[in-house]
């Protein structure tokens with residue numbers, strides 16, 4: 262039973278990271294009906310920026326670990342958000358009126374460009390985060406010893422998701438984003454500047470993706486320029502699992518996928534860990550192509 | 563004139579849908595635009611709202627050149643469209659749909675007043691305020707679409723076939739409400755295939771045929787015109 266709960270909480274932590282990334286895919290898909298293939302690479306950049314900022318400012322030493330991590334996270338999110346907006350302006354906006362395929366090719370191009378930029382700047386080898394950032398102790402939760410970092414990852418991800426959920430559901434701008442995702446022209450007739458909604462989505466999604474990159478760096482200590490591919494693929498699966506375009510769906514899909522993956526690799530075989538996500542993807546596409554909470558059809562991708 | 567459309571041309575790809583449309587609307591008027599399916603009625607309204615770009619001509623509203631503005635800026639001028647097919651936000655609640663209608667307004671107290679007025683005009687919407695738009699009946703959806711338009715506090719309301727797909731009794735109710743809205747000071751442009759009902763309500767009308775205005779007259783004159791009777795009023 263101990264093993265089961267360890268895997269469960271681990272799965273939830275990893276899944277919450279998938280969920281954070283999945284939100285970027287699903288929000289962009291919501292308003293543009295386009296998969297932002299560069300999103301996984303923005304996540305990678307978040308991880309690298311976190312490392313660089315940690316090394317250059319050592320905020321956790323000057324202003325303390327708690328405040329330091331918060332400031333670090335905000336810096337990473339802000340910078341990756343700006344990068345996301347630049348990707349939108351340069352790779353997607355010029356092709357807004359072009360055939361869908363042009364935008365897909367442009368998205369792939371942006372992804373390759375960013376990935377190679379990271380490799381050229383940081384090199385192709387694994388990079389490590391500074392050690393002893395987060396105490397390597399475990400906390401006793403009802404007799405279950407959970408590593409501090411796992412709790413941190415879960416807490417930060419869930420807090421970010423809750424903030425996003427409230428923003429989208431309860432605010433005027435959030436409602437405008439939902440309206441633009443349903444019917445762009447009708448949204449325009451409400452006086453909504455759809456271009457600004459799209460820009461906003463390209464700020465929020467990458468900010469969350471960047472935060473996820475930082476969390477992966479903190480949790481595993483090791484990062485690589487191709488990490489955006491694996492995580493991106495899984496987050497994309499999570500978005501499809503929840504119903505692409507559906508924000509609560511992406512959150513749910515991420516958590517479920519993380520748990521399936523953790524339990525699967527513990528009880529079936531660790532060698533299958535990365536294949537499990539593919540298997541889940543294929544299974545949903547066959548059984549329920551609209552995803553758990555989605556109404557849209559997957560063949561629109 | 564509140565709204566003046568001059569020599570308006572619109573193209574879809576290489577095909578010209580409007581070949582130089584001229585029309586004008588005075589403040590306080592109800593003006594009907596009639597015509598067969600495909601004549602270019604919706605295109606005219608969409609061009610006024612900036613959803614389709616004009617390929618020539620001018621659209622002037624209260625001294626502003628609308629054809630130079632973007633769709634969302636046109637809404638801020640008080641030009642509000644209730645589009646063909648309603649286009650309500652199906653997966654949002656009635657309340658959220660109405661809130662989106664007032665997206666461009668900042669005065670919360672006045673918005674609340676408008677909402678009260680709307681709930682007076684359409685009491686059923688108040689009952690349904692927490693329901694998703696998509697779960698409403700066709701008639702209720704049309705009411706919601708009109709109500710959502712009114713939430714913007716329009717100076718001019720452009721309605722594209724509000725009677726489409728509704729039972730005759732409902733059409734009557736909707737048209738009666740439009741009359742009330744007009745009496746409250748809102749100028750109305752009404753696109754309709756239901757020519758008889760539209761002309762009974764309107765002060766003036768235009769007849770659009772394949773991208774050209776072919777006739778313009780007062781509503782009673784159009785109702786009496788033998789040509790119009792034959793082509794649009796069933797004899």
Ligand SMILES: Nc1ncnc2c1ncn2[C@@H]1O[C@H](COP(=O)(O)OP(=O)(O)O)[C@@H](O)[C@H]1O
Nearest residue numbers: 574575579597598599600601602603604605606
């Ligand atoms: N999005 C579009 N793309 C291409 N052609 C269109 C489009 N919308 C309308 N048209 C064409 O423009 C003409 C006018 O259409 P429309 O304005 O919808 O007419 P109406 O509203 O009077 O029925 C029609 O020939 C129609 O086929």
Ligand SMILES: [Mg+2]
Nearest residue numbers: 603604605646
């Ligand atoms: Mg039409």
